[in-house]
Amino acid sequence: SVWPLPGFLPDYFVTFARAAEAADARIVLNNLLPYAHLAFAENDPVRRLQLLAKAFLRADGEPYEPAKTFKKALLDRLPDLAERYLSAADAILEISDRLALFRMVEGTRAALTIADWLIARYEHLKRARGFLDFNDLITRTVNLLARPDAGPWVQYKLDQGIDHILLDEAQDTSPDQWEVVKRLAEEFFAGLGARDTVHRTVFAVGDEKQSIYSFQGAAPDSFADSRLLFAGKVRDANAAFADLKLTWSFRSTDDVLAAVDRVFADPVVRRGISHDPDPLN
Incomplete structure (x- = not known):
């Protein structure tokens, strides 16, 4: 008081x-x-x-x-x-x-109460009408590929038609979406197989500093984690892995880029979006 x-x-x-x-x-x-x-x-x-x-x-x-x-x-x-x-x-x-x-806490609690009701109502309507939204498709795909009784067969069938995986805006990819990518690419670098004559690749491009879709589950640190994972798989298969840094921007000004670099030069800030110890330039 x-x-x-x-x-x-x-x-x-x-x-x-x-x-x-x-x-x-x-x-x-x-x-x-x-x-x-x-x-x-x-x-x-x-x-x-x-x-x-x-x-x-x-x-x-x-x-x-x-x-x-x-x-x-x-x-x-x-x-x-x-x-x-x-x-x-x-x-x-x-x-x-x-x-x-x-007052902010009370307002947030009120907003969350409304959001909880809306989400529950939304999920009820989806179930009642047999609808699936984008997140449902991702979640069900992950669950399907993880099923021991069905996942390997689905992966085998998909593997017959996938030679290259290209992922844009990788910083806004959710952990579940990365799981789908990893499952689909599981046989790419597994060694000798039925499709050894095909050159298979995984290509991902992104910038952790530009991640803006956390409300949809985006986890920018998953980008660096997945890069390290694929780098290990590729090198274990005696294949070439390239980690390229793009140092030129054609969509912004020097002042904006310098300001962004200055913010993310702080290790504490950098840890918020990436486990990669290298500077995020």
């Missing part, structure tokens, strides 16, 4: 008001004191906080600068006024931030 107000207990507030009148401190008399009087009389804690903010903070929500706001005559009468004022303003800011956070 912000009440009683640190630095401005009732006794000091009376002293402050009298000193402001004696010093003819217009800003205090016209702005701070009227709202402060209303706050002292207010019983509702949220409304009181709003009134205190109007009294002790500027319109932009920041504290006043005591040396510029309070007349010298007032500061001479109350030598500790600046310290008391800043203590009160800091308390108001802290409680205001906590109230804003609480």
Whole structure:
């Protein structure tokens, strides 16, 4: 709670008001004191906080600068006024931030409640009408390929017609989608087989820094993990693996690229999207 107000207990507030009148401190008399009087009389804690903010903070929500706001005559009468004022303003800011956070949490909980209902309703309608969405197709494909009684046969049939796998925007590929790719490419580098005369390849291009589809399950760190996995499989098969870095961009400016590189030069930020220790340039 912000009440009683640190630095401005009732006794000091009376002293402050009298000193402001004696010093003819217009800003205090016209702005701070009227709202402060209303706050002292207010019983509702949220409304009181709003009134205190109007009294002790500027319109932009920041504290006043005591040396510029309070007349010298007032500061001479109350030598500790600046310290008391800043203590009160800091308390108001802290409680205001906590109230804003609480409201954000409540708003998020309300939004999640609505989202849960919508998702449940959506899933019910899909089942009732026999519909599948894109995520269902991915999930069912992963489950099918993982089934010991059906997966190998499906992979065998698909393997007959797949020579190359090309994956664009790989940074926005979900773990389940990567699992489909890995299953489909399982026999590409398994050694001698019925299709050894065919040159089979996996090609993926992406940029972890451009990943924007986390709401659809995208996991940019899976790009680096999958690259390492395929690199190992290819080299174990005595085949060639190429890890190419594209260092030129034709769609952006030097300033934008420099700003992005500066952000992702931080190892902590980089770990958020990739397990690759190399810089993300």
